[in-house]
Amino acid sequence: MIKIDTALIMIVLLVLGISIVSYLVMYRKENKKCIQAELQQKSTMYILLGAPGAGKGTLSERCIELLSFKHLSTGNLFRHHIDTNTAIGQKVKELIKAGSLVSDDIVVDMVREELAAVVANSAQQSLFLDGFPRTVEQAKILLAMIKEPVFSNLDVKAVHLWLPSIDIVVDRLTSRLVCSNKDCQATYSIKDLNDVEKAAMICKKCGGKLIKRSDDEVDAIRKRLEIYQQAEKEIIEQFALANIPIIRLDASGKAEDIYQNFVQQIGMTK
Ligand SMILES: [Zn+2]
Numbered sequence: 001m002i003k004i005d006t007a008l009i010m011i012v013l014l015v016l017g018i019s020i021v022s023y024l025v026m027y028r029k030e031n032k033k034c035i036q037a038e039l040q041q042k043s044t045m046y047i048l049l050g051a052p053g054a055g056k057g058t059l060s061e062r063c064i065e066l067l068s069f070k071h072l073s074t075g076n077l078f079r080h081h082i083d084t085n086t087a088i089g090q091k092v093k094e095l096i097k098a099g100s101l102v103s104d105d106i107v108v109d110m111v112r113e114e115l116a117a118v119v120a121n122s123a124q125q126s127l128f129l130d131g132f133p134r135t136v137e138q139a140k141i142l143l144a145m146i147k148e149p150v151f152s153n154l155d156v157k158a159v160h161l162w163l164p165s166i167d168i169v170v171d172r173l174t175s176r177l178v179c180s181n182k183d184c185q186a187t188y189s190i191k192d193l194n195d196v197e198k199a200a201m202i203c204k205k206c207g208g209k210l211i212k213r214s215d216d217e218v219d220a221i222r223k224r225l226e227i228y229q230q231a232e233k234e235i236i237e238q239f240a241l242a243n244i245p246i247i248r249l250d251a252s253g254k255a256e257d258i259y260q261n262f263v264q265q266i267g268m269t270k
Contacts, residue, residue, distance in 0.1 A: 042124065042154060042155045043118055043119055043121075043124055043125040043126065043127070043153065043154055043155070044125075044126045044127070044154070044155040044156075044157060045072075045115065045126075045127055045128075045129055045146075045154055045155070045156050045157070046126065046127070046128050046129070046157050046158070046159045046247070046266075047128075047129045047132075047133075047142075047156065047157070047158045047159065047239075047244075048128050048130045048159050048161070049158055049159065049160045049161065049232055049235065049236065050159075050160065050161030050162070050163075050232075050251055051161075051163060051166075051169050051225050051228050051229060051232070052169070052173070052224070052225070052228070053169040053172045053173045053225075054161040054162075054163055054169060054251040055161055055251050055255055055258055056130060056161060058255045058258075058259075059159075059161070059249075059255070059258055059259060059262060060128045060130060062255075062259045063126075063128065063259070063262070067126065067263070067268060068126075069126050069128055070118060070125055070126070070127035070128070071127065071128050071130060072111065072114050072115070072118075072127050072128065072129050072130065073130040073131050074107055074110065074111065074130070074131035074132045075130075077110045077111070077114060078092060078102075081110065088106060088109060088110055091106060092106065104135075104137060104138050104141055105141075107132055107138070108138075108141050108142065108145055111129070111132060111142070111145070112145055112148075115151065115154070116150050116151075119150065119151060119153055119154050126266075128159075133235055134231060135231055135235075136231065136234040136235055136237075136238060139234075139235040139238040139239065140238060143238060143239075143242045143244075156244055157244065157245045157246070157247060157266075158236070158239050158244050158245070158246045158247065159246075159247045159249065159262065160232075160236060160246055160247065160248050160249065161249050161251035161258070162248055162249070162250065162251060163251050163252060164250070164252055165252075166222065166226065166229065168251075168252050169225060170218065170221060170222055170225065172189075173213070173218075174212075174213055174218050174221070175189050175190045175191055176188070176189060176190075176213070177189070177190055177193075177210040177211065177212055178210065178211055179203040179205070179206065179208045179209075179210055179211075180208050180209045180210070180211050181203065181206050181208030181209075183206075184205055184206040184208055186203055186204075186205045186206070188203075188204075188210060190212070247262065247265050247266065249261050249262055249265075
């Protein structure tokens with residue numbers, strides 16, 4: 001009796017041992033597969049196109065917060081290079097001092113450096129390129145850059161926040177109130193304020209005075225938008241020629257709808 005019991009226990013232990021070992025081996029294989037799949041996944045750069053006021057900022061904020069997107073803004077890059085006094089920053093400072101424009105080459109150098117860092121990171125990453133290209137010449141330079149071998153693992157798509165009418169943005173921009181406190185610069189829409197707040201015109205964050213745009217500014221905004229739209233048309237033509245997929249988003253709707261439309265079109269959830 002004792003002998004049979006011992007044999008039985010031995011068999012049970014043996015089967016158990018084999019199961020554990022084979023489970024561990026399989027688990028490791030699966031794990032390895034997952035890591036490899038992740039390494040093979042490409043990073044995706046979405047080039048943001050849209051007039052000032054079309055909602056690029058709002059869309060990128062949501063994607064950064066909810067989808068862990070990275071935001072590559074040429075405006076922020078400039079500030080970073082100037083603040084940290086890099087070689088590019090020094091060059092830009094000299095140009096500004098001399099009253100000259102910063103050349104496209106400098107902007108591209110900055111973008112290249114940032115993008116290369118993202119691509120070098122093995123983890124898959126989605127990012128927005130914001131503020132570039134602004135002209136058809138810049139679009140051509142950018143399209144040439146992404147063909148460089150270092151970016152062979154980068155998917156490039158354009159996101160076009162298109163407007164059925166320029167008036168929508170003019171309305172958005174002219175109903176915007178800005179805090180006059182230089183350190184605050186909070187923005188409000190006049191449509192969101194009640195009558196008391198409209199009469200007071202005081203910033204809720206810092207108590208500074210809120211200012212509205214003048215009619216001259218509105219005219220200037222309209223002119224700037226018309227120039228922008230012409231450039232945008234030419235940029236999109238270049239992207240189409242280069243077979244860059246273009247995600248079209250109707251920018252006349254609510255910010256939430258624009259975001260949902262974008263998420264749906266890129267096949268992400270949230
Ligand atoms: Zn303020």
